[in-house]
């Protein structure tokens with residue numbers, strides 16, 4: 039058997055944007071997370087992967103400042119997180135679009151809240167609408183779009199506010215396989231282009247290996263970091279070639295071997 043092209047590392051770099059230190063979270067009797075220490079570097083996409091209920095969404099929400107840890111600390115650019123902040127954008131599973139607003143207004147809404155002039159925010163929004171393949175749909179309302187298109191609007195909105203840290207909670211979970219693949223490619227292009235810090239939660243091992251620079255495997259609840267894997271994949275290859283790449287296939291297998299004993 040070939041040795042998977044993946045290595046374990048946990049070294050902070052000078053480019054570390056998000057530092058998670060000693061995070062524990064208890065929901066009354068339920069211990070969701072135990073002593074999580076992680077660093078998230080700029081320009082990289084890190085995926086949190088692990089058995090259902092291991093605390094992935096909880097960790098993402100603690101980093102977002104949407105819920106408080108029981109103990110420990112999160113720092114973003116050296117500053118302790120005490121609540122939500124403009125440098126962090128949280129992309130929810132359902133995207134929570136405003137049904138009464140057009141695609142353009144939805145995508146530009148965060149900028150509107152910041153008080154940006156209309157022409158400027160529309161120009162930024164137009165750019166991200168194009169990035170997610172929705173040019174021509176600017177004046178449509180959410181109910182006139184397919185589920186996959188609505189998710190793209192949500193993604194464009196998150197990018198438009200220009201947050202440094204993007205927290206994505208299973209953004210592709212509700213779309214069909216073809217749309218999902220298209221999204222994954224859009225996401226990889228944006229990671230490459232935008233130099234932001236992406237923290238991504240998914241249930242799909244294949245998706246994690248395809249899109250991630252690093253994969254953090256969490257153990258069963260209480261979630262702890264059990265392994266960190268860096269898939270070594272040539273991302274300049276075509277999407278189909280990547281999915282046939284031996285390094286890709288070996289990493290998928292390695293993660294499956296690590297996770298399968300949690301599934302019965």
Ligand SMILES: Nc1ncnc2c1ncn2[C@@H]1O[C@H](COP(=O)(O)OP(=O)(O)OP(=O)(O)O)[C@@H](O)[C@H]1O
Nearest residue numbers: 065068070088089090091092093094095096097259
């Ligand atoms: N508000 C809450 N009150 C009580 N328990 C909660 C609350 N939110 C989450 N939990 C529990 O904490 C644990 C971790 O939940 P969380 O949603 O973070 O896990 P997850 O890994 O994202 O799960 P999944 O993979 O199923 O989406 C679970 O056992 C869940 O039931």
